[in-house]
Amino acid sequence: MPRSTYRLPKIPEMTIRRLSVYTRCLLQLEEDGVATISSQELAERFNLNSAQVRKDLAYFGEFGVRGIGYHVTGLKAELQRILGLDREWPVALVGLGNLGSALFHYKGFTRQGFRIAVVFDDDPAKIGREIDGVPIVGTQDLAREVRARQLEIAIVAVPAEAAQTVTDQLVAAGIKAVLNFAPARLRVPREARLKNVDLSIELETLSFYLAQGNR
Amino acid sequence: MPRSTYRLPKIPEMTIRRLSVYTRCLLQLEEDGVATISSQELAERFNLNSAQVRKDLAYFGEFGVRGIGYHVTGLKAELQRILGLDREWPVALVGLGNLGSALFHYKGFTRQGFRIAVVFDDDPAKIGREIDGVPIVGTQDLAREVRARQLEIAIVAVPAEAAQTVTDQLVAAGIKAVLNFAPARLRVPREARLKNVDLSIELETLSFYLAQGNR
């Protein structure tokens, strides 16, 4: 199936990330009982320009009301739909070490409809057990489980050495998107998407500024 | 002490991040016994343009040899110096829950000279104990420990509700840079630096592309 690139001409990566940020803000605003918000007000919360907010939204349609702003609940729903957050995504978590466990219990994922449906690990002591009702499965059964559950998203939280092998297995089994937490650069075939979360790169940019300040 | 902004006119954030990436690559190349590398070769490893590599480096000086390229060991040392990775940074870790434990054991940090020197936590069962020789201290003694150890960097891995309070305490005690893993937007005074690591934003951008693909 060809990716329908003609439908979405060229959405900047940063626009997607901001949509994600807007969505959370709107969720909060809705909780707080706020009915409408202007691009100006929304922008101020993130030190952005109001034109940028409007332009980000304009890539996907006209969601505002002139003279009023945006209806919080309506815009939230639109953005959730655009980001694919209006459904539940079953996710595979690979690796249940320190980082894997932390990610398993991380509140932020489930909040937005991502649900860890299966955990893969190599440890015989863990295989066959459950964690909070989620089965822990050995890596030898990875392909079978991914196919049976029709999983499209996987979170990789294994040691760096194992990351590429496991990613190859995941993609071969039908995984379309890999979120990699292992400190390793990975390769995926063209049809799959890969995001690397580098836990220490931010620390290194911070030390750059501290080091400069001390000069 | 005024930040010496005149020394560094306007280094793009992305340049700093790439320097960090180059540095790791050079560490690997050095291990592999590679003596020199051209901007072209370096660029290819990250799908960048060779001119971009040269420009990134040019912000800080002339490190190459025309006709040859860059000496791996020499450039590595220069970049480590620029990024402040030529020294050890003692770091405070706040919160020893799932995420805190994962970060404590995370290999990527120590690799580059960041050393967790003290862990803060509220749990009476943990306070007073040690983890891998690192003391676990109650939050009530946070300021004293930060000052005594002259810490400048802190990693925040507490629940979202507690994040702002703990950050205020850290900054008041002299912390200059905060790396926040809590799913909360934080505020720090002008003199401090803050980086938010959002573990789920990447997942949300991935689901955007999957959702689009399914249209």
Add this chain to the structure above:
DNA sequence: TAGATTGTTAATCGATTAACAATC
């Protein structure tokens, strides 16, 4: 209607890239 705010165009800004003289 008057006031407010959108959606969108055009201007600005900044980052990436091509090109090439300098030079190892």
Add this chain to the structure above:
DNA sequence: TAGATTGTTAATCGATTAACAATC
């Protein structure tokens, strides 16, 4: 020297922002 690659300038590209007609 000839070949290769840097450092840097100028051109290009793309993202941000200002401005404003449309319109609620």
